[in-house]
Amino acid sequence: MTTTSTTHTADIDDVNIEQFIPLITPASLKAEYPLSEAAYNTVLTGRTTIQNILDGTDKRLLVVVGPCSIHDVKAAHEYADKLVKLADELKDSIYIVMRVYFEKPRTTVGWKGLINDPDMNDSFDIEKGLRMARKLLLDLNEKGLPCATEALDPNTPQYMQDLISWSAIGARTTESQTHREMSSGLSCPVGFKNGTDGGMTVAVNAMNAVKSGHNFLGLSSDGQVCIIKSKGNPYAHVVLRGGNGKPNYDQSSVEQAENELEKGNAMVKIMIDSSHANSGKDPYLQPMVIQNVAEQIKNGNKSIMGLMIESHLKGGNQKLTSDPSQLEYGKSITDGCLDWDSTVASLRNLRNTIKEVLPSR
Numbered sequence: 001m002t003t004t005s006t007t008h009t010a011d012i013d014d015v016n017i018e019q020f021i022p023l024i025t026p027a028s029l030k031a032e033y034p035l036s037e038a039a040y041n042t043v044l045t046g047r048t049t050i051q052n053i054l055d056g057t058d059k060r061l062l063v064v065v066g067p068c069s070i071h072d073v074k075a076a077h078e079y080a081d082k083l084v085k086l087a088d089e090l091k092d093s094i095y096i097v098m099r100v101y102f103e104k105p106r107t108t109v110g111w112k113g114l115i116n117d118p119d120m121n122d123s124f125d126i127e128k129g130l131r132m133a134r135k136l137l138l139d140l141n142e143k144g145l146p147c148a149t150e151a152l153d154p155n156t157p158q159y160m161q162d163l164i165s166w167s168a169i170g171a172r173t174t175e176s177q178t179h180r181e182m183s184s185g186l187s188c189p190v191g192f193k194n195g196t197d198g199g200m201t202v203a204v205n206a207m208n209a210v211k212s213g214h215n216f217l218g219l220s221s222d223g224q225v226c227i228i229k230s231k232g233n234p235y236a237h238v239v240l241r242g243g244n245g246k247p248n249y250d251q252s253s254v255e256q257a258e259n260e261l262e263k264g265n266a267m268v269k270i271m272i273d274s275s276h277a278n279s280g281k282d283p284y285l286q287p288m289v290i291q292n293v294a295e296q297i298k299n300g301n302k303s304i305m306g307l308m309i310e311s312h313l314k315g316g317n318q319k320l321t322s323d324p325s326q327l328e329y330g331k332s333i334t335d336g337c338l339d340w341d342s343t344v345a346s347l348r349n350l351r352n353t354i355k356e357v358l359p360s361r
């Protein structure tokens with residue numbers, strides 16, 4: 001039987017696609033905002049320090065702290081200027097990395113972050129978002145502040161991962177093969193959140209999956225779709241964020257997580273996210289979680305290596321409306337955050353509680 005090709009593809013191909021819009025390549029974006037010597041040094045020190053914390057040769061606690069999402073670059077700079085001073089003050093016991101989250105995974109729909117919609121008005125100028133994100137990361141690293149982000153879209157790493165010291169894979173994507181493949185090729189340590197239902201198994205499986213190299217499709221720096229052959233990432237660990245309405249930062253949940261990690265042959269190093277289901281989404285409960293974790297460390301816990309805190313200049317959050325110019329400065333438009341003064345007080349308490357026991361960990 002002979003077949004002939006047809007040109008009538010419109011009825012069956014790209015039926016639900018409106019438009020394809022070409023985008024700047026990662027290489028061109030990097031040429032616009034090249035890595036500086038100062039930023040390079042911050043990233044290298046950031047990654048090495050976090051690896052040493054995971055290896056146990058650096059006894060300090062890693063703290064990933066900052067806004068739930070970046071929507072205002074000016075406020076991000078103001079926050080970073082304060083944080084860099086606090087990081088210096090607490091550096092004998094705590095290693096601070098700023099949360100610089102540009103991509104938000106939504107439960108259903110909502111603003112998906114600065115890269116997706118930088119003007120917050122459904123204009124979706126993703127190229128502008130990528131430019132703003134890279135420029136901000138460069139500036140923050142030049143201030144000497146290492147940066148953490150959620151790696152959500154598998155196409156974005158080539159645009160900015162050279163400026164990232166720690167990445168998260170969120171609770172909604174820890175089970176995703178695409179995100180595990182991507183993580184196996186990321187250059188920095190990666191924290192896998194437990195599932196939104198509180199389940200640890202997805203994170204343990206993810207940690208085992210990313211140790212290996214993978215072959216998968218992705219973008220090269222030149223913007224070419226490629227077969228990416230990754231080497232595997234030895235620095236994957238779990239982040240406990242609670243789930244299903246229940247926290248999992250308490251001593252018995254941490255011990256249960258340790259057992260599951262040991263049984264699953266995964267790294268027994270745990271970061272506690274003080275936000276999300278661990279604070280019942282009440283940002284002002286984060287200090288209680290932080291103090292509980294500090295007490296666990298003081299009382300001999302060896303597995304907790306880090307904390308995550310959602311914090312901004314002002315506490316709480318606000319709704320994004322159709323007029324973004326009316327937004328209150330320094331306040332989150334995604335999850336509620338702890339205000340700056342309470343963040344400082346909490347981190348100073350944490351440091352004072354754990355300082356004495358750190359050398360014996």
Ligand SMILES: O=C[C@H](O)[C@H](O)COP(=O)(O)O
Pocket residue numbers: 068104105106107108109110276334335
């Ligand atoms: O940290 C951010 C949020 O918890 C996450 O993006 C989900 O948000 P949503 O449930 O408001 O969509």
Ligand SMILES: C=C(OP(=O)(O)O)C(=O)O
Pocket residue numbers: 068101105150169170171172193241276
């Ligand atoms: C989305 C986040 O967390 P989770 O994946 O735990 O919901 C976050 O930390 O921004």
